[in-house]
Amino acid sequence: MAIRFEGEDDEYKSITCYCEGHCPSGEQYGTCQTRPGGRCFTSVEIKYFDDGTSETVLSYGCLPPNGMAQFQCRGKMLSALQNKIMKCCDQYDHCNKHLLPVLQNHNDSSNNYWDGMTFKVLAGSLTISFVVLIVVLLTMYIKYKKKEKNLQQAGPEEPNRTIKIPNNLVENNIVDISKDFTQQNKIDERSNSKSTLDNSTSGLVQRTVSKQIQMDLLIASGKYSEVWRGKWRDENVSVKIYPQKYEHKWLWETEIYESVLMRHENILGYIAADIIGAGLTTQMYIITQYHELGTLHNYLKKHPLNVKQLVKLVQSLSRGLSYLHIEVFGCKGKPSIAHNNINSKTILVKRDKECCIGDFTKAVKFISTQNKLEAPIDIYNCEPRYLAPEILDRNFDQRNFECYKMSDVYSFALLMWEMLNRCEFQGTIQKTKYKWPYEDKIELGEQNWSKVLDVVKQERPEVKEEWFNEPLLKVIAKLLLECWNMNPWARHTILRIKKTLLKLECDDL
Structure with missing residues (x-):
């Protein structure tokens, strides 16, 4: 099918065109003869030079009878992209000599560039x-x-569930009841997922971990939970079981264990948390590593310490508590955590005779970048003999996280005393007997804060003179005297304590 352009006759013919710059014989001026169907053209082109000048070039000539050449006569984009425009004709001989194509300046034409496609x-x-x-x-x-x-x-x-707060804590403003405390949403989320695992073990532990554990021995039973030894994948694990009514305690302790970067050699190794139906009731599990030597309390009752063992225990305990207190910054940083229940029954002894910290039901965490402090409601429903004097005296700023850290340091000092009191070394102290802090003054199970405070205000556990005759024991004894000061701001930070203890060198620790 042939394309008919404007001005074409019904029968193709050859015409004579004026040529300039495109003459067939190379002459400057002259004429040229088109083939049948060809056309005459006139073109205007602006040439730009490096020095910023330009020149307008006018050309005349003949176009062959092909589609591409004829298309150039209608190419309006030539003026914008190539600074050139062409007009064609075929009505009569030398018709192109009278054509006057107009080419706008390039800069002017650029304003119209946005027109069109x-x-x-x-x-x-x-x-x-x-x-x-x-x-x-x-x-x-x-x-x-x-x-x-x-x-x-x-x-x-x-x-929403409401959790009862002991009257004595509310009356003495230890717990701020002005804040709504609702854990239903978190509990529901935990229940829906059935099992919540630590990031580092989520790929290894199935979500039905509770069904894979075989309980074989009850280790301890307390007011809120039981601790069992169980078998999981042919290894012993420790299983803390909460009844349904204490699910808020299970939820909080799980949340602490699952904090980012919570893995440390002197913090009890967390494996998983799970919920399981037991008949008509629901039980909540926290599965952790099992340590056959048991708590520090039971270990000290059965085993006296030599100086090397004592130094190793206090050093490892200071490392664990220091790591808890420190805040790790980053996209997924670790919050600063105060244990808030440091005593010889919440500390475990590992097979290598180092301590690791467990039981985070009373823990408090703080994120400094958000100025956010979180704590459980029944925060001081624990052994009062280890509580710092400022807490017993109700002179404690519960909104200041540093106060919680200083309280941990006081409890840590009592633990150092427990271990020192069980240390034996040849020629000076032999056949020691385990004693609780303030055992002679405070009855076991005493829950009256006023009675405990009266004792704490007057005295501290006995510091033996023999401890100052042995260089390593002297350092530890001086530390505990400075760390159980009545004034919390006069106590050392746990980081300072750790650095001091790590300087102690004992052969073959």
């Missing part, structure tokens, strides 16, 4: 982006309204 593409892109944004916003809004509606529907059926 480029403008259409840009407008289409902006329109599509705007539509996508509207769709995304509508989707987010619909999901938000749906979630809000579900929460409103669940409200009457699942009311």
Whole structure:
């Protein structure tokens, strides 16, 4: 099918054109003869030079009868992209001599560049982006309204749980009841997932870990939980079991264990947490590493210490507590954690005779970048003989995290005394007997804070003179005297204590 252009006759013919710059014989001026169907042309081109000048070049000649050449006569984009424009004719001989194509300056034509296809593409892109944004916003809004509606529907059926607070703590302003304390959402999340595992073990531990454990020995039983020894994958593990009514304690301790970067050689190794139905009740498990030597309390009752063992125990305990207190910054940093229940029954002794810290039911955590402090409600429902004097005296700023750390240091000093009191060395102290701190003054199981405070205000556990005759024991004895000071701000930080203890050198520790 032939293409007919403007000005063509019904029958193709050859015409004579004026030529200049494009003459067939190479002459400057003259004429040229087109082939049948060819056309005459006149073109204007602006040439730009490096020095910033330009020159307008006018050309005349003949075009062959092919589609591409004829298309150039209609190519309007030539003026914008190549600084050139061409007009054609075939009505009569030398018709191109009278053609006057107009070429705008390049700078002027650039203003029209956005006209046409480029403008259409840009407008289409902006329109599509705007539509996508509207769709995304509508989707987010619909999901938000749906979630809000579900929460409103669940409200009457699942009311928030309230946790009872001991009257003495409320009356003495130890617990701030002005803040709403609702753990239902967190408990529901934990229940829905059935098992929540530490990041480092989530790929190795199945979510039904509780069903894989075989209990074989009850280790300890307390007011809120029991601790069992169990078999899991042919290895002994420790299983702390909470009844359903104490699920808020299970939730809080699990949350502490699952804090980022909580792994440390002197912190009890966490494996998993799980919920399991036991008949008509529900039990909540916290599975940790098992240490056959048991708690520091039981170990000291059965075994006296020599100087090397004492130094190793206090050094390892200071490393663990120091790591708890320190805050690790980063995208997924570790919060600063105060244990808040340091005593010889919450410390375990590992096979290598080092300590590791467990039982985080009373722990307090603090994120300095958010100025956020979190603590359990029944924070001081624990052994009062280890509580710092400022807590017993109700002169404690519960919103200041440094106060919790100084309280840990006081309890740490009592632990150093327990270990020192069980240390034997030849020629000076032999046949020691285990004693609780303040055992002669405070009855076991005493829960009256006023009675404990009266004792603490007057005296401290006995510091033996023989301890100052042995260089290593002297350093530890001086430390504990400085760390159980009545004034919390006069006590050393645990980092300072750790550095002092790590300077102690004992052969073959």
